[in-house]
Amino acid sequence: MATCDRDELREVSAAVLAVTAHLSVREVLQTIVSAARRLLDAEYAALGIPDSNGSFREFLADGLTDAQWHAIGPIPRQHGLLGAMLRDPAPVRSADIRTHPRFEGWPAAHPEMVDFLGMPIVDGDQILGELFLANKRQGRFGAEDEELLKLLAGHAAIAIVNARLYERSRELSIVEERQRIARELHDAVTQKLFSLRLTVEAAAALVERDPRRAVAELDTVRRLAADATAELKSIVVGLRPVDLAGDGLATALAKQAELLDRVHDARVTFTGDGVPRLPAEREEAAYRVAQEALHNALRHGAPRRVTIELRRAGPGVVLTITDDGHGFDPGSPGPATTAATDTPGNTAGNTAGGKAQHRLGLASMRERARSVGARLRVTSGPGKGTTITMEVPGP
16 A cells, blocks of 8 residues: 555544544544645645534634734635525535625735535435645645545534534433423422411411410421522432542542531531543443432432442443432332342332432433443342442443
């Protein structure tokens, strides 16, 4: 294989691998733009992703200095040939872009461009953006250049689509979290506040005719107020943002344990260090499963002690949350007997005091584990506490 062929293969490989690596979409697209310029021996390369306001949400270039970028000014609008390429999926190849019928000129500081090859970035029948080159150093852009640029545009489409899917999944997670909080507020805090109001009214009615009973009712008011405050603190703890990327899973879980230990009567502790870093989506899933397991234990199990353990297991980790609370039957509905489930993400069950909410929590843990290829195991029994184990694979 000729040296130039090996170099070309290496450049294409780097651009393809960038799509699957843990890089931001901007980094991936910049890699593709740079690879396209080098592979096709062009002086300039650029990639644009349009916005809904007639401009570009992303516009990346390669071959320009910072001084040239500054002198050119604002990024271009969707007009002229750039606008046409966002409406027509056909590639554009011209020996002199200045003679193209859709060419409308460029800013005064813009470098002179002649030979041009443009490729829309397409997903199905949708045009996501455009990738183009200018000023081939040797000769003119040909059919082989067009085929190679089409390949790179295809990988740019993968990166863009993956980024959009990730954003949608984040939006769905936010919606799920809001629904969970709404349920908690309704099921716990609202009921306690309603009881608090009734108890206050009863105490007020008894102040004059039965002061002793009024004092007893006021003691109940204090207890209900304390319970409502604890519930609100617990919900707020669940809302606090965590910097998994900066802190890592072990540090994030340690902070969560410290917060919950301060808020609840139960002793909440964490052990674990020296664990490997995992891909972001797996650390996120493990953290959310831990949050849900802790919430279930503290809300429904009335434990005296809850422990969180994170340990290395080859390239991955094992997360274990154990409590000494009421426990429940993971196989319910049915006879209340000690049971365990050990399938990838297969959990069911509830406590008597929060059946529907507990079942939803276990279903959420099951889905999170399944989404990252983890194994979830729930072991519990009435009066025997609960242990939830999540085996998370490595990279």
